Amino acid sequence: xxxxxxxxxxxxxxxxxxxxxxxxxxxxxxxxxxxxxxxxxxxxxxxxxxxxxxxxxxxxxxxxxxxxxxxxxxxxxxxxxxxxxxxxxxxxxxxxxxxxxxxxxxxxxxxxx
Amino acid sequence: xxxxxxxxxxxxxxxxxxxxxxxxxxxxxxxxxxxxxxxxxxxxxxxxxxxxxxxxxxxxxxxxxxxxxxxxxxxxxxxxxxxxxxxxxxxxxxxxxxxxxxxxxxxxxxxxx
Numbered sequence: 001x002x003x004x005x006x007x008x009x010x011x012x013x014x015x016x017x018x019x020x021x022x023x024x025x026x027x028x029x030x031x032x033x034x035x036x037x038x039x040x041x042x043x044x045x046x047x048x049x050x051x052x053x054x055x056x057x058x059x060x061x062x063x064x065x066x067x068x069x070x071x072x073x074x075x076x077x078x079x080x081x082x083x084x085x086x087x088x089x090x091x092x093x094x095x096x097x098x099x100x101x102x103x104x105x106x107x108x109x110x111x112x113x
Numbered sequence: 114x115x116x117x118x119x120x121x122x123x124x125x126x127x128x129x130x131x132x133x134x135x136x137x138x139x140x141x142x143x144x145x146x147x148x149x150x151x152x153x154x155x156x157x158x159x160x161x162x163x164x165x166x167x168x169x170x171x172x173x174x175x176x177x178x179x180x181x182x183x184x185x186x187x188x189x190x191x192x193x194x195x196x197x198x199x200x201x202x203x204x205x206x207x208x209x210x211x212x213x214x215x216x217x218x219x220x221x222x223x224x225x226x
Contacts, residue, residue: 031212042218043157043202056213090156100206101147102214104156
């Protein structure tokens with residue numbers, strides 16, 4: 001069974017630009033979560049999508065947004081990039097019913113210069 | 114708001130000894146608690162979930178306890194090995210939604226040969 005995949009692996013942008021990060025969940029998983037992990041810090045919850053709808057978002061400004069497609073893959077968009085957006089962005093998936101454990105992808109390392 | 118605290122200092126253990134990591138939480142009573150392992154630059158990997166009505170859970174060399182009175186979970190690795198060196202994250206469901214996960218900042222564990 002293929003795990004959660006994310007692309008790209010690395011992304012370098014300059015301040016003010018927009019970044020788009022992609023995530024494909026495990027087959028059969030309908031929930032997708034996005035987290036930000038700045039260097040040396042813990043995972044900060046960003047967004048949760050389930051069945052194509054945004055179910056919850058963390059304490060991040062509106063320039064962090066995303067969507068979930070009919071095939072349950074997801075996209076995270078970060079507009080007007082700031083230097084402090086540099087971080088590892090992790091995507092996780094979970095089946096809609098059943099257990100609560102999350103399965104994480106390898107992450108996208110975003111660097112804003 | 115809910116708060117999760119893990120050992121902020123790194124833990125250094127001699128190979129073969131038992132490593133014990135602590136997770137304390139405040140301000141609410143979660144229905145379950147999870148532990149994840151994270152290696153540098155990679156996504157967390159789910160290890161164990163323990164529910165509020167369970168006192169203890171085991172998986173191979175891992176053991177987790179959950180004391181809802183003390184609002185504390187202990188994570189033990191017995192017969193520790195250098196390969197166990199990683200950051201271990203405690204995670205609880207969000208106060209407003211059991212499907213939203215809040216992670217602690219993690220404890221870095223080093224097992225020396």
